[in-house]
Amino acid sequence: MTPLSYNFAYLDEQTKRMIRRAILKAIAIPGYQVPFASREMPMPYGWGTGGVQITASLLGPDDVLKVIDQGSDDTTNAVSIRKFFAKTAGICTTTLTARATIIQTRHRIPEHPLGEHQILVFQVPIPEPLRFLEARERETRRMHALGDYGVMHVKLYEDIARHGHITTTYDYPVKVAGRYIMAPSPTPKFDNPKMNNCPALQLFGAGREKRIYAIPPYTQVVSLDFEDHPFHPDRHDGVCAWCGADDSFLDEMLTDDRGGRLFVCSDTDHCEQRCNAGHRGLQASASASSGGGNGR
Amino acid sequence: MYVAVKGGERAIDNAHTLLAHARRGDPQVPEITVAQISQQLTLAVDRVMTEGSLYDRELAALAIKQARGDLIEAIFLVRAFRATLPRFGASIPIDTSRIEIRRRISATFKDLPGGQVLGPTFDYTHRLLDPGLATGAPLPDPSTARAGCEPMPRLTDLLAQDELIERSPPENPGARVGDLTREPLEFPAGRDVRLQNLTRGDEGFLLGLGYSTQRGYGRNHPFAAEIRLGDVEVEFFAEEVGFPVPLGRLTVTECDMVNQFRGSATEPPQFTRGYGLTFGHCERKAVAIALVDRALRTRELGEEAMAPAQDEEFVLSHSDNVQASGFVEHLKLPHYVDFQAELGLVRQMRAQAAAPALREATP
Amino acid sequence: MDAEAPLLIADRLTKTYGQRRGCHDVSFSLYEGELLAVVGESGSGKTTLLQCLSTQLVPTSGRVLYRMRDGRTCDLAALSEAERRFLFRTDWGYVHQDPALGLRLSVSAGANVGERLMAIGARHYGHIRRTAAHWLERVEIDKQRIDDRPEFYSGGMRQRLQIARNLVTGPRLIFMDEPTSGLDASVQARLLDLIRRLVYGLRLAAIVVTHDLAVARLLSQRMMVMKDGEVIECGLSDQVLDDPQRPYTQLLVSSILTP
Numbered sequence: 001m002t003p004l005s006y007n008f009a010y011l012d013e014q015t016k017r018m019i020r021r022a023i024l025k026a027i028a029i030p031g032y033q034v035p036f037a038s039r040e041m042p043m044p045y046g047w048g049t050g051g052v053q054i055t056a057s058l059l060g061p062d063d064v065l066k067v068i069d070q071g072s073d074d075t076t077n078a079v080s081i082r083k084f085f086a087k088t089a090g091i092c093t094t095t096l097t098a099r100a101t102i103i104q105t106r107h108r109i110p111e112h113p114l115g116e117h118q119i120l121v122f123q124v125p126i127p128e129p130l131r132f133l134e135a136r137e138r139e140t141r142r143m144h145a146l147g148d149y150g151v152m153h154v155k156l157y158e159d160i161a162r163h164g165h166i167t168t169t170y171d172y173p174v175k176v177a178g179r180y181i182m183a184p185s186p187t188p189k190f191d192n193p194k195m196n197n198c199p200a201l202q203l204f205g206a207g208r209e210k211r212i213y214a215i216p217p218y219t220q221v222v223s224l225d226f227e228d229h230p231f232h233p234d235r236h237d238g239v240c241a242w243c244g245a246d247d248s249f250l251d252e253m254l255t256d257d258r259g260g261r262l263f264v265c266s267d268t269d270h271c272e273q274r275c276n277a278g279h280r281g282l283q284a285s286a287s288a289s290s291g292g293g294n295g296r
Numbered sequence: 297m298y299v300a301v302k303g304g305e306r307a308i309d310n311a312h313t314l315l316a317h318a319r320r321g322d323p324q325v326p327e328i329t330v331a332q333i334s335q336q337l338t339l340a341v342d343r344v345m346t347e348g349s350l351y352d353r354e355l356a357a358l359a360i361k362q363a364r365g366d367l368i369e370a371i372f373l374v375r376a377f378r379a380t381l382p383r384f385g386a387s388i389p390i391d392t393s394r395i396e397i398r399r400r401i402s403a404t405f406k407d408l409p410g411g412q413v414l415g416p417t418f419d420y421t422h423r424l425l426d427p428g429l430a431t432g433a434p435l436p437d438p439s440t441a442r443a444g445c446e447p448m449p450r451l452t453d454l455l456a457q458d459e460l461i462e463r464s465p466p467e468n469p470g471a472r473v474g475d476l477t478r479e480p481l482e483f484p485a486g487r488d489v490r491l492q493n494l495t496r497g498d499e500g501f502l503l504g505l506g507y508s509t510q511r512g513y514g515r516n517h518p519f520a521a522e523i524r525l526g527d528v529e530v531e532f533f534a535e536e537v538g539f540p541v542p543l544g545r546l547t548v549t550e551c552d553m554v555n556q557f558r559g560s561a562t563e564p565p566q567f568t569r570g571y572g573l574t575f576g577h578c579e580r581k582a583v584a585i586a587l588v589d590r591a592l593r594t595r596e597l598g599e600e601a602m603a604p605a606q607d608e609e610f611v612l613s614h615s616d617n618v619q620a621s622g623f624v625e626h627l628k629l630p631h632y633v634d635f636q637a638e639l640g641l642v643r644q645m646r647a648q649a650a651a652p653a654l655r656e657a658t659p
Numbered sequence: 660m661d662a663e664a665p666l667l668i669a670d671r672l673t674k675t676y677g678q679r680r681g682c683h684d685v686s687f688s689l690y691e692g693e694l695l696a697v698v699g700e701s702g703s704g705k706t707t708l709l710q711c712l713s714t715q716l717v718p719t720s721g722r723v724l725y726r727m728r729d730g731r732t733c734d735l736a737a738l739s740e741a742e743r744r745f746l747f748r749t750d751w752g753y754v755h756q757d758p759a760l761g762l763r764l765s766v767s768a769g770a771n772v773g774e775r776l777m778a779i780g781a782r783h784y785g786h787i788r789r790t791a792a793h794w795l796e797r798v799e800i801d802k803q804r805i806d807d808r809p810e811f812y813s814g815g816m817r818q819r820l821q822i823a824r825n826l827v828t829g830p831r832l833i834f835m836d837e838p839t840s841g842l843d844a845s846v847q848a849r850l851l852d853l854i855r856r857l858v859y860g861l862r863l864a865a866i867v868v869t870h871d872l873a874v875a876r877l878l879s880q881r882m883m884v885m886k887d888g889e890v891i892e893c894g895l896s897d898q899v900l901d902d903p904q905r906p907y908t909q910l911l912v913s914s915i916l917t918p
Contacts, residue, residue, distance in 0.1 A: 037479050251633070
């Protein structure tokens with residue numbers, strides 16, 4: 001068999017062109033899910049193929065790529081995707097949010113504010129915010145086309161009637177540019193405000209479901225709520241044990257079997273930069289040191 | 297003191313090395329070859345080609361070896377490879393009436409022109425484990441005879457001559473055919489895309505759905521009119537030379553199902569059809585496809601769609617095992633951030649339940 | 660802008676299924692505040708007619724004209740799907756024979772009634788809830804049950820909830836398909852009484868399909884009798900019921916069991 005060789009960033013140019021056209025259409029219609037012909041990628045559907053296809057279509061040789069999963073650069077899937085692009089595109093990779101031009105993320109938005117020169121690519125499992133209220137694709141497409149979103153607010157009303165408040169804690173639905181209701185991907189609701197009026201371009205890729213959508217820079221993004229039950233970006237009431245941050249999203253770590261717990265920043269780069277700048281929490285970690293990681 | 301977990305990259309590299317060793321197994325045992333898989337695990341190769349949508353026995357066999365025998369993993373490998381291949385066009389539709397028959401049976405008539413040809417089938421074997429296979433006992437030669445030149449017309453064509461079965465849609469060779477691998481699936485789906493989806497779909501899933509129609513979930517009274525297995529030529533119309541050029545031969549299995557008759561305002565009753573086609577000898581799959589194809593025609597035939605097998609969105613959205621396994625298995629990925637958000641809420645609600653005065657009252 | 664013009668006009672409405680007739684050549688005008696009963700046995704075409712009038716079925720021929728809130732009279736077939744859906748959410752109601760079809764059984768009564776309000780932009784939970792409670796009271800459902808799901812309601816209660824859900828946006832026209840069939844006689848009587856009070860109290864126009872002449876007598880001012888897809892007799896309900904002209908109508912009337 002002949003040895004196989006791949007194009008820059010794996011995808012062939014025709015496919016990249018097709019995806020870029022879908023991206024442009026998505027940017028032109030903020031929050032609207034554009035169907036696209038997702039390709040089979042070398043990683044399974046459900047493991048970031050949508051995000052990978054967007055990133056592959058946008059990467060150029062001078063780009064610097066950061067990949068995070070649950071806010072961390074070192075989780076296995078983030079590592080796997082970063083290595084994939086290092087191998088197929090040979091571009092610089094980084095863990096420093098501020099240095100990246102493209103950031104591919106699963107389930108978190110970086111704490112560090114993004115700039116106009118950056119693109120944030122989200123991995124999306126279920127792009128349809130109405131999916132669990134209406135299983136049928138034909139019906140949800142019609143609902144979006146007609147702006148028929150009553151059923152979404154029925155769900156929120158029901159939460160308040162039953163529990164006293166809205167019970168969605170992640171993948172919290174938003175209205176984009178006053179028109180389309182959108183699923184932000186399973187980021188915690190804490191991250192929702194970051195999407196509003198963001199200087200960076202935000203792109204959302206669902207490979208298995210074959211949809212791309214976008215929030216152009218400086219676009220209004222509003223979390224759904226009621227006037228008398230306004231949206232609130234919840235966070236655990238505590239500080240990071242390592243860097244002392246009291247305003248970042250915290251991960252809970254179980255340290256022993258007697259109820260011992262530690263809360264630390266979910267965004268590992270954010271935590272590391274704070275530690276490097278001298279901030280300390282109550283249990284500054286021995287391993288918070290190695291500086292920004294660049295590498296091929 | 298708690299130390300942060302790092303070293304995900306090294307862990308992955310080590311896992312891959314370990315996997316390669318697990319794949320090899322005991323080094324004392326001879327390594328399995330791609331040729332052995334292709335020749336002796338033929339039906340596995342056939343399935344991987346059919347659901348991988350790529351006709352290449354050697355590649356499919358390699359994928360099975362690389363996947364350690366996990367066929368869905370092998371199908372994934374083949375699909376991912378297929379996605380990188382350049383395309384130069386579509387072939388002329390294969391003519392299954394010209395299949396070089398190795399097997400041809402019909403359940404609807406005891407005898408028919410061309411006869412019943414059993415071929416290499418498990419159908420009438422007794423399922424008794426054969427230890428002889430473990431030692432490799434010599435095989436008797438198969439019996440031979442002169443190939444008959446009696447024509448083998450398709451049974452459905454014979455029924456159509458008497459107008460007993462609905463007409464096939466008129467031939468339209470220039471018509472655009474949808475391509476599921478190039479366009480996202482949209483509903484309602486045309487029959488071309490539907491059949492592609494079912495052919496690529498997981499055999500187990502389709503088998504279960506086909507089975508359900510026989511047990512009353514959308515019954516359509518199926519009869520196996522004809523099942524054919526054999527080789528057929530694939531041709532490509534080359535503009536440069538102006539005539540069809542043969543590309544090679546495929547082994548295919550075709551199933552024609554005859555189903556519940558129905559009349560309409562303009563037509564007296566006729567039988568309706570279901571159809572299935574697979575690469576290699578995936579016979580069970582071809583029959584299952586035909587059953588589900590017919591079930592999904594309820595809308596087109598004016599029948600009430602009440603059962604899961606008749607629900608187009610349900611069937612076509614969940615038939616792809618590469619997509620399904622990807623999403624099912626993605627649950628193994630870290631979800632601790634979303635879980636953290638849920639934990640927060642549950643704790644909050646429990647705290648509220650313990651302090652009822654704080655509960656937000658409703659008018 | 661003629662408030663005395665008809666609210667709804669059916670013009671030679673016909674629906675056929677191949678050889679089979681759904682309804683044939685039906686014409687009438689309906690005025691604001693008027694309740695028209697369409698009476699017939701099953702297979703008479705009355706439900707087909709209702710579905711054509713409410714744009715759920717596309718007629719084979721004929722038109723349906725409706726006077727919108729701004730006074731324009733429009734051919735409903737000319738409206739876009741968005742305009743039709745908006746009509747359905749605001750100006751019209753449709754009460755299904757089986758309330759399960761017209762309700763969301765798995766969400767609370769309050770959410771069921773509040774949904775239309777939320778669909779047209781209501782965003783204050785407290786107001787939505789108060790409005791829902793108000794309508795539950797008007798259809799004589801204990802407002803303590805506002806958070807209960809209708810899957811736990813009786814048939815009669817579900818039907819009343821369906822009516823509340825339809826009335827919350829102040830529609831001008833209600834379609835009802837056998838609103839009381841399948842219910843106990845006493846439950847029926849109460850429900851009919853409620854419907855009559857609500858419809859007349861709110862000056863609603865309504866088209867009620869029923870096989871039950873007693874329902875027609877109780878609710879409607881005018882009625883049409885259908886058989887095999889045709890309107891065979893129509894007129895003031897009292898007149899038709901007291902002095903039926905056609906043999907079929909006479910047969911129907913004579914078979915009412917009088918208490």
